[in-house]
Amino acid sequence: MRLRLPEERPTEPPTGYKIAHPVLSHDGTRAGFTGVSLGGALPYGVLADASCVYGLRHKAPHRRCDCGFHCVHDRSTAEALLCTAEHRAAVLLEVSVIGRYLRFELGYRYARQRIRVATVGPCGCGTVSTALADAGWGRPGWRALAPSCAGCLRGRTSVSLASFARLAGEGLRVVAGRAATVADVAADAGADGLGVPELAAEAALLQARLDWFQTQLARLGERGSDGPVPS
Numbered sequence: 001m002r003l004r005l006p007e008e009r010p011t012e013p014p015t016g017y018k019i020a021h022p023v024l025s026h027d028g029t030r031a032g033f034t035g036v037s038l039g040g041a042l043p044y045g046v047l048a049d050a051s052c053v054y055g056l057r058h059k060a061p062h063r064r065c066d067c068g069f070h071c072v073h074d075r076s077t078a079e080a081l082l083c084t085a086e087h088r089a090a091v092l093l094e095v096s097v098i099g100r101y102l103r104f105e106l107g108y109r110y111a112r113q114r115i116r117v118a119t120v121g122p123c124g125c126g127t128v129s130t131a132l133a134d135a136g137w138g139r140p141g142w143r144a145l146a147p148s149c150a151g152c153l154r155g156r157t158s159v160s161l162a163s164f165a166r167l168a169g170e171g172l173r174v175v176a177g178r179a180a181t182v183a184d185v186a187a188d189a190g191a192d193g194l195g196v197p198e199l200a201a202e203a204a205l206l207q208a209r210l211d212w213f214q215t216q217l218a219r220l221g222e223r224g225s226d227g228p229v230p231s
Contacts, residue, residue, distance in 0.1 A: 008103070013096040016071030016108055017078035021090050022118070022132050023142040024159060024167070031159070031167035033115070034139060036087055038066065043142050046115045046170035049099075061102050061109040071095055072107035082121065089135055089146035092119040092177075117173045120161060123149040126209070129176050133158035151216060 020033035023043050034043040039053045050060040052067040061068030072078050075094075081087055094117040101110035120129045129147035134156040138144045148158060159167065165174040 013098050013114075014101070014108065016073065016095050016097050016113075017075045018069075018071040018093050018095060019078055019081050019087060019090040020093055021135070022120075022145040022164065023138065024132075024145055024157070024164075026141050026143060028157075028159075029167065031164050032142070033091075033093065033118075034142065034144070036081075036090055038070070041139060043139055046168050046172045047113075049112050050110070059100070060111055061100065063102070066109070068102075068109045068111060069095075069113050070107065070109050071097065071113075077106065088121075088124075091121065091147070093117070094119075114170065115168075115172055117175065118165075119175050119177050120147045121177050123147050123152050125149060125152055127151070128178065129161070131158045131160050132164050151212070 018035075020035055023032050023034050025031070030045075032043045032045045034040055039050075042051075042053065048069075050068045052058060052060050052062070052065060054065065054067065056062075056065065056067075058065065058067075071093075075092070078092055082090060082092065093115050096114040096116060097108050097110045098113060099111035101108045120132065123129050124147075127149040130150050131148050131153060132145035133148035133153050135144040135146035143157065145159070145164075148156075161174040161176060165172045168174075
Protein backbone atom coordinates (compact mmCIF):
# COMPACT_ATOMS: atom_id res chain seq x y z
CA MET A 1 0.00 0.00 0.00
CA ARG A 2 1.34 3.42 -0.98
CA LEU A 3 1.23 5.95 1.84
CA ARG A 4 0.15 9.51 1.04
CA LEU A 5 1.31 12.57 2.90
CA PRO A 6 -1.45 14.51 4.70
CA GLU A 7 -2.90 17.43 2.76
CA GLU A 8 -2.92 20.92 4.25
CA ARG A 9 -5.57 23.50 3.44
CA PRO A 10 -4.57 26.68 5.33
CA THR A 11 -7.05 29.55 5.56
CA GLU A 12 -4.24 32.03 4.78
CA PRO A 13 -1.07 31.64 2.70
CA PRO A 14 1.84 30.47 4.86
CA THR A 15 4.69 32.92 5.44
CA GLY A 16 8.27 32.04 4.61
CA TYR A 17 11.68 33.70 4.42
CA LYS A 18 14.47 33.53 1.87
CA ILE A 19 17.40 35.54 0.55
CA ALA A 20 17.94 36.84 -2.97
CA HIS A 21 19.89 39.43 -4.93
CA PRO A 22 17.95 42.50 -6.11
CA VAL A 23 18.26 43.16 -9.85
CA LEU A 24 17.43 46.05 -12.18
CA SER A 25 16.65 45.68 -15.88
CA HIS A 26 19.24 47.07 -18.27
CA ASP A 27 16.89 49.90 -19.29
CA GLY A 28 16.08 50.77 -15.68
CA THR A 29 12.33 50.23 -16.03
CA ARG A 30 11.85 47.00 -14.06
CA ALA A 31 13.09 45.57 -10.78
CA GLY A 32 13.10 42.04 -9.43
CA PHE A 33 15.19 39.41 -7.72
CA THR A 34 17.39 36.47 -8.57
CA GLY A 35 18.00 33.46 -6.36
CA VAL A 36 21.26 32.49 -4.69
CA SER A 37 21.29 28.81 -5.66
CA LEU A 38 19.05 26.65 -7.86
CA GLY A 39 17.35 28.78 -10.50
CA GLY A 40 19.58 31.78 -9.85
CA ALA A 41 19.91 32.42 -13.59
CA LEU A 42 16.18 33.22 -13.87
CA PRO A 43 15.21 36.59 -12.31
CA TYR A 44 11.65 36.80 -10.99
CA GLY A 45 9.20 39.51 -10.02
CA VAL A 46 7.34 40.24 -6.81
CA LEU A 47 4.46 37.98 -7.88
CA ALA A 48 5.82 34.98 -9.78
CA ASP A 49 5.14 31.39 -10.76
CA ALA A 50 7.80 28.72 -10.54
CA SER A 51 8.82 26.50 -13.44
CA CYS A 52 11.13 23.52 -13.70
CA VAL A 53 14.69 24.83 -14.10
CA TYR A 54 15.62 21.62 -15.91
CA GLY A 55 13.16 22.31 -18.72
CA LEU A 56 10.86 19.42 -17.87
CA ARG A 57 7.16 19.87 -18.57
CA HIS A 58 5.80 18.90 -15.19
CA LYS A 59 4.32 21.49 -12.85
CA ALA A 60 6.50 22.81 -10.07
CA PRO A 61 6.95 21.65 -7.41
CA HIS A 62 7.20 18.00 -8.47
CA ARG A 63 7.78 15.31 -5.85
CA ARG A 64 10.49 13.63 -7.94
CA CYS A 65 12.29 16.88 -8.80
CA ASP A 66 13.79 19.73 -6.78
CA CYS A 67 12.18 22.48 -8.85
CA GLY A 68 9.98 25.25 -7.45
CA PHE A 69 10.57 28.22 -5.18
CA HIS A 70 12.24 27.50 -1.84
CA CYS A 71 11.94 29.24 1.52
CA VAL A 72 12.43 28.49 5.21
CA HIS A 73 10.01 28.77 8.13
CA ASP A 74 12.09 30.93 10.45
CA ARG A 75 13.41 34.41 9.76
CA SER A 76 16.55 33.75 11.81
CA THR A 77 17.42 30.74 9.61
CA ALA A 78 17.29 32.92 6.48
CA GLU A 79 19.26 35.72 8.18
CA ALA A 80 22.01 33.22 9.02
CA LEU A 81 22.53 32.62 5.29
CA LEU A 82 23.55 36.27 4.91
CA CYS A 83 26.71 35.59 6.92
CA THR A 84 28.48 33.76 4.08
CA ALA A 85 30.81 35.81 1.88
CA GLU A 86 28.91 35.21 -1.35
CA HIS A 87 25.59 36.24 0.20
CA ARG A 88 26.64 39.38 2.10
CA ALA A 89 25.04 41.66 -0.52
CA ALA A 90 21.78 39.69 -0.72
CA VAL A 91 18.53 40.94 0.82
CA LEU A 92 16.09 39.18 3.13
CA LEU A 93 12.66 38.48 1.65
CA GLU A 94 9.40 37.82 3.49
CA VAL A 95 7.12 35.88 1.15
CA SER A 96 3.61 34.49 0.99
CA VAL A 97 3.55 30.85 -0.13
CA ILE A 98 0.74 30.58 -2.70
CA GLY A 99 -0.68 27.55 -4.47
CA ARG A 100 0.68 24.01 -4.21
CA TYR A 101 3.52 23.45 -1.79
CA LEU A 102 5.53 20.65 -0.24
CA ARG A 103 6.46 21.08 3.40
CA PHE A 104 9.78 19.83 4.71
CA GLU A 105 11.61 20.14 8.01
CA LEU A 106 13.02 23.64 7.48
CA GLY A 107 10.58 25.20 5.05
CA TYR A 108 8.57 24.90 1.85
CA ARG A 109 9.04 24.13 -1.84
CA TYR A 110 6.16 25.72 -3.69
CA ALA A 111 4.56 26.81 -6.95
CA ARG A 112 3.84 30.53 -6.56
CA GLN A 113 4.94 33.36 -4.31
CA ARG A 114 4.31 36.99 -3.47
CA ILE A 115 7.16 38.94 -1.95
CA ARG A 116 5.76 41.23 0.73
CA VAL A 117 8.85 42.79 2.31
CA ALA A 118 12.50 43.07 1.25
CA THR A 119 14.91 44.03 4.02
CA VAL A 120 18.14 45.59 2.77
CA GLY A 121 21.22 45.13 4.93
CA PRO A 122 23.80 47.82 5.74
CA CYS A 123 26.28 49.20 3.22
CA GLY A 124 29.71 47.59 3.07
CA CYS A 125 31.04 50.48 5.17
CA GLY A 126 28.59 49.61 7.94
CA THR A 127 26.24 52.55 7.43
CA VAL A 128 22.48 52.13 7.00
CA SER A 129 21.71 51.71 3.29
CA THR A 130 19.74 54.35 1.44
CA ALA A 131 20.02 52.89 -2.06
CA LEU A 132 20.74 49.81 -4.15
CA ALA A 133 23.77 50.25 -6.43
CA ASP A 134 25.43 48.32 -9.25
CA ALA A 135 27.13 45.28 -7.68
CA GLY A 136 29.47 44.71 -10.64
CA TRP A 137 27.80 41.56 -11.98
CA GLY A 138 24.47 40.47 -13.38
CA ARG A 139 22.41 38.25 -15.68
CA PRO A 140 21.59 38.79 -19.35
CA GLY A 141 19.41 41.91 -19.40
CA TRP A 142 19.63 42.39 -15.64
CA ARG A 143 22.08 44.31 -13.45
CA ALA A 144 22.64 42.94 -9.93
CA LEU A 145 22.39 45.50 -7.12
CA ALA A 146 23.94 45.70 -3.68
CA PRO A 147 23.11 47.78 -0.57
CA SER A 148 24.85 51.16 -0.46
CA CYS A 149 24.84 54.38 1.52
CA ALA A 150 24.90 57.78 -0.18
CA GLY A 151 28.62 58.22 0.45
CA CYS A 152 29.62 54.97 -1.26
CA LEU A 153 27.62 55.32 -4.49
CA ARG A 154 30.57 56.94 -6.29
CA GLY A 155 28.71 57.47 -9.56
CA ARG A 156 27.48 53.88 -9.90
CA THR A 157 24.08 53.12 -11.40
CA SER A 158 21.70 53.10 -8.45
CA VAL A 159 18.09 53.42 -7.32
CA SER A 160 16.70 54.49 -3.97
CA LEU A 161 14.87 51.91 -1.88
CA ALA A 162 11.56 53.63 -2.61
CA SER A 163 12.27 53.71 -6.36
CA PHE A 164 13.14 50.01 -6.36
CA ALA A 165 9.83 49.22 -4.62
CA ARG A 166 7.96 51.33 -7.18
CA LEU A 167 9.65 49.62 -10.14
CA ALA A 168 9.03 46.17 -8.65
CA GLY A 169 5.33 46.96 -8.06
CA GLU A 170 2.70 44.66 -6.53
CA GLY A 171 2.78 46.53 -3.21
CA LEU A 172 6.33 45.50 -2.32
CA ARG A 173 7.81 47.17 0.77
CA VAL A 174 11.57 47.75 0.81
CA VAL A 175 13.04 48.65 4.20
CA ALA A 176 16.57 49.29 5.43
CA GLY A 177 17.93 47.05 8.16
CA ARG A 178 19.65 48.71 11.10
CA ALA A 179 23.42 49.11 11.22
CA ALA A 180 25.67 48.55 14.20
CA THR A 181 25.58 51.37 16.75
CA VAL A 182 27.80 52.50 19.59
CA ALA A 183 25.38 50.83 22.00
CA ASP A 184 25.76 47.54 20.09
CA VAL A 185 29.55 47.79 20.34
CA ALA A 186 29.38 48.46 24.08
CA ALA A 187 26.95 45.58 24.64
CA ASP A 188 29.15 43.21 22.65
CA ALA A 189 32.19 44.32 24.59
CA GLY A 190 30.49 43.63 27.90
CA ALA A 191 29.16 40.26 26.77
CA ASP A 192 32.46 39.03 25.33
CA GLY A 193 34.69 40.43 28.04
CA LEU A 194 36.88 42.45 25.68
CA GLY A 195 40.01 44.02 27.11
CA VAL A 196 41.62 47.42 26.61
CA PRO A 197 43.29 46.61 23.23
CA GLU A 198 40.03 45.38 21.71
CA LEU A 199 38.07 48.37 23.01
CA ALA A 200 40.76 50.74 21.70
CA ALA A 201 40.44 49.18 18.24
CA GLU A 202 36.66 49.63 18.32
CA ALA A 203 37.10 53.26 19.38
CA ALA A 204 39.55 53.85 16.52
CA LEU A 205 37.03 52.45 14.05
CA LEU A 206 34.29 54.74 15.34
CA GLN A 207 36.65 57.72 15.20
CA ALA A 208 37.53 56.91 11.58
CA ARG A 209 33.84 56.93 10.68
CA LEU A 210 33.34 60.27 12.44
CA ASP A 211 36.32 61.73 10.57
CA TRP A 212 34.78 60.60 7.27
CA PHE A 213 31.47 62.27 8.09
CA GLN A 214 33.24 65.48 9.10
CA THR A 215 35.13 65.50 5.79
CA GLN A 216 31.90 65.10 3.84
CA LEU A 217 30.25 67.91 5.82
CA ALA A 218 33.24 70.16 5.18
CA ARG A 219 33.01 69.50 1.44
CA LEU A 220 29.32 70.35 1.45
CA GLY A 221 30.11 73.56 3.31
CA GLU A 222 32.74 74.52 0.73
CA ARG A 223 30.31 73.95 -2.13
CA GLY A 224 27.72 76.11 -0.41
CA SER A 225 30.21 78.95 0.07
CA ASP A 226 31.06 78.99 -3.66
CA GLY A 227 27.65 80.34 -4.62
CA PRO A 228 27.12 83.79 -6.18
CA VAL A 229 27.67 86.80 -3.90
CA PRO A 230 24.52 88.90 -3.62
CA SER A 231 24.83 92.43 -5.04
